[in-house]
Amino acid sequence: MTFYDDDKTNEGGEVVPELRLKIEGDYGDDVSGKRELIPIINWEMRTFSTPMLAVLVFASVALFPTILLPSTPSMWVAGMAFGYGFGFLLIISAAAVGVSLPYFIGSLFLHRIQGWLEKYPKKAAILRAAGEGNRFHQFKAVTLIRISPFPYMIYNYCAVATNVKYGPYILGSLVGMVPEVFVAIYTGNLLHTLADASHDQHSLSAQQILLTVGGFLLTVLATIVFTVYAKRQLKILQTEEELLLQ
Secondary structure, X not given: OEEEEEEEEOOOOOEEEEEEXXXXXXXXXXXXXXXXXXXXXXXHHHHOOHHHHHHHHHHHHHHHHHHXXXXXXXXHHHHHHHOOHHHHHHHHHHHHHHXXXXXXXXXXOHHHHHHHHHHOHHHHHHHHHHOOOOHHXXXXXXXXXXXXXXXXXXXXXXXXXXXXXXXXXXXXHHHHHHHHHHHHHHHHHHHHHHHHHHHHOOOOOHHHHHHHHHHHHHHHHHHHHHHHHHHHHHHHHHHHHHHHHO
C-alpha cells in the first residue's frame, strides 16, 4: 500500500492537497482511490438509503457465490456503511446462505461431481480429507479450507460429494470466513475514510496515515499467519488421504 501526497493547483491559484491510495491486493487488484473507486463509493452512499444498502449487501453476499461471482466488494460496502458490529452480523448471516445454496445445488449433480473427483484423485485428496472422520474432524478440515487460498466457490459445490455433513460444513465455513470478513470490513472502513477526505477536499493527518498503515500491516500479517497455518495443516491432511488411496 503506497500513499501519495500531491499538491495540485486549481484555477484560482489555491493549492488543494490530494491524497491517493494505491492498494495491490492478493488477487492483483489495482485500485486508485480518488479517481476510480472513491467516486463510486460516494455515489453509492448518496444514492441508496441505509436499509437499501443492507438489503443489497445481504443479497449479493448470499447469491453471488452461487453464480461464481466475487462478493468481496459488497463486504467492503458493509464495512463502509455499518462498521464492524452490524456489518459483521450482516455479512456472516448472508454468507451462511451463500455457502448453503451451492451445497444443496451440488447434491443435484452428486454423481457428476463424484466422477470429477475420481478422475483427479490427487487434486481432490484435500477435498476428500474434509469428508473423513467424525464431525469435529470435518469441522476442522472445512475451516482450514476456508482460511486457505483454495478456491472457495469450487469447494461450495464439491463439498457435498466428499460426504462432509452439512452441520460441520456450515459451521466450519463460517468460522473459516471470519478472518476474510474482518479484512473486508477493515478495507471498507479505510475506503470510507478516504472517501470522506476526498469529499471534504483535505488530506489525511500524519496520525491518521500512521494508524491506517499500522492497521493495514497488522491485517496483512494476521492474514499471512492464518493462511500459512491452514496450508500446512491441509498439506498434512492431503498426505494422509493420498496414503490411503495407495
